[in-house]
Amino acid sequence: MNTIEKASVTELVETTGHAGSEWLSRYSSSLMDVFGTPQRVLVRGAGCLVWDADGKEYLDLLGGIAVNALGHAHPFVTSVIASQLATLGHVSNFFTSPTQVALAEKLLELAHAPAGSKVFFSNSGTEANEAAFKLARRNTGNADTKRTKIIALEGAFHGRTMGALALTAKEAYRAPFEPLPGGVVHIPFGDIAALEAAVDDTVAAVFLEPIQGEAGVRPLPPGYLKAAREATSKAGALLILDEVQTGIGRTGKWLASEDAGIVPDAVTLAKGLGGGFPIGALITFGEATSSLLSAGQHGTTFGGNPVATAAALATLHALESQNVLANAAAVGEHLRSALAAIPGVTEVRGEGLLIGFDLDADVAPAVVQAALDAGFIVNSPGPRTIRLAPPLILTTAQADTFLAAFPAILQAAKDAQ
Known part of the structure; x- marks a missing residue:
């Protein structure tokens, strides 16, 4: 029997050269339809960033639904x-x-x-x-x-x-x-x-x-x-x-x-x-x-x-x-304060980096899609509510890129309705 000592994931699954649409087609043919169609096919992550099969970069503001506390591919972990x-x-x-x-x-x-x-x-x-x-x-x-x-x-x-x-x-x-x-x-x-x-x-x-x-x-x-x-x-x-x-x-x-x-x-x-x-x-x-x-x-x-x-x-x-809990508290407070000042945001709730905010129209699912198109991953637990649960290492500068983009994201979502 031949021995196998080392291998990389690309030797088992070729993750390059295949478009996201191809992976999604294969997904629908092989996995149970309990989640609906995945929004993207993600192939790599580093810190608070992830990349999809088509090479597009996203700021991950959902963290695998509050899972990736230290982001992606944390070297120590x-x-x-x-x-x-x-x-x-x-x-x-x-x-x-x-x-x-x-x-x-x-x-x-x-x-x-x-x-x-x-x-x-x-x-x-x-x-x-x-x-x-x-x-x-x-x-x-x-x-x-x-x-x-x-x-x-x-x-x-x-x-x-x-x-x-x-x-x-x-x-x-x-x-x-x-x-x-x-x-x-x-x-x-x-x-x-x-x-x-x-x-x-x-x-x-x-x-x-x-x-x-x-x-x-x-x-x-x-x-x-x-x-x-x-x-x-x-x-x-x-x-x-x-x-x-x-x-x-x-x-x-x-x-x-x-x-x-x-x-x-x-x-x-x-x-x-x-x-x-x-x-x-x-x-x-x-x-x-x-x-x-x-x-x-x-x-x-x-x-x-x-x-x-x-x-x-x-x-x-x-x-x-790495004093990450203090960072979560500080960046979370910054996000909540800035979100509350954005026109179209009616209420902001949460603590640390678990944040929910309500909109003035039933456009939350469309906001999720518009945010993806703009390079941000968020979630909508309700028709007017957006949830953020990013890695706890999120920086203020990264949060500010989302805050700056959000008014246009919200308008794009309303225009798409």
Whole structure:
């Protein structure tokens, strides 16, 4: 048998000399149509920039939907991943590795988790929320009072596996797969009185996003998390925070909830945690919550494998050592302030580099297309809303190129309607 020692991706997939239209034709012939037609075929990235198969350059202001915290092809992260993969790639959950243990310890430190807290690693955000859903199901109460309900908010997005989908509020996502796991009740967003009325001793858990990303970057109102903590503690329910999109520096803090003055029972993470490499995590706070799931009650083959945990360790190290969270806070504030002054922008929301802004017409999808044509990648979670979630290393100068171009982008979108 011939041996193969080294190869580049171009030896396996010829990425040059083929137009984007050819790749898209091949895509439609070979991949399931669950995402629709991709907007572009991307072949290379560096920092906050990406290039498509036709050689066009884009400023990536979406970051793989808040995933690429350090941009594309970060040299430190890629070197750590390559080093780990060349040493030990996968061991299954019958074994552990130094990177898995070290990452769990680091996450507990960053989350300021008390003694007895633990971590479960998954491969994605929806899997982290699925683990949290099962954790909630174990908070059963006693023979006299059974905790059977789980509270989530209108506008919530927690993922697309069946348990996470039950927590997700969007009817278009839910309807094709009903009946979903039962017991989930969605209450009005941001309404503290509705929350307090809903949380009683039949509630196993309350799931909250500190900032709803898929709903258009909607932060919970001040005091809501504290009220949720008080209500759940009184009722014996768990308070579970979904920080899949908001965690790992996205808001300029390690966790969007860290200034709320509360200790949750669990937090889910993913997206930016691996700097582009798939990994998710469930952090349980304190011994009582951490012991709800026992041996054999949950698991995963790939979760917490050495390469994924090495990628996450490298990402966290780079974020810390390069003062990236402060950059995210400063550039995010600059973007929000400047966007609010642009005619046609009616409201700007968010923290750090998770930003949503509303327009004065239902042209957001057309804005996405016009932005692509102008060399910018953005997202529209609603007909009037644009979402930005760029790499946390975005510079003020790069942000200014978008701000300067946006009035013409908005006008082009309106003209195309």
